[in-house]
Amino acid sequence: MQTGILLLLSGDLSGSFKTYPALLPIILLFGFLILHLVRNIKSGSDILKYAYFFCAGIIMLSYIYKLIITKTQ
Numbered sequence: 001m002q003t004g005i006l007l008l009l010s011g012d013l014s015g016s017f018k019t020y021p022a023l024l025p026i027i028l029l030f031g032f033l034i035l036h037l038v039r040n041i042k043s044g045s046d047i048l049k050y051a052y053f054f055c056a057g058i059i060m061l062s063y064i065y066k067l068i069i070t071k072t073q
Contacts, residue, residue, distance in 0.1 A: 022058040029055055 004020030016023055029051045036044035 021062045022055050025051070025055045025058060 001020050001023065004016045004023040007016040007019060008023065029048070032044070032051065033048060035041065036048060041047070
């Protein structure tokens with residue numbers, strides 16, 4: 001994740017995505033969390049719940065994908 005953040009800060013969006021695919025959804029998730037805490041959006045808690053599951057799914061899928069790729073090489 002740290003490498004993905006550094007690549008994102010240096011402007012390499014595709015490298016950041018290849019390193020850690022869940023980074024951008026996590027950043028958006030925390031941005032929406034802050035917005036929900038400040039503005040108290042009506043259905044914000046439901047959106048956050050589904051966004052957490054979405055980010056967890058991306059993390060798990062990328063982990064499994066990397067395990068399969070490194071096993072076959």
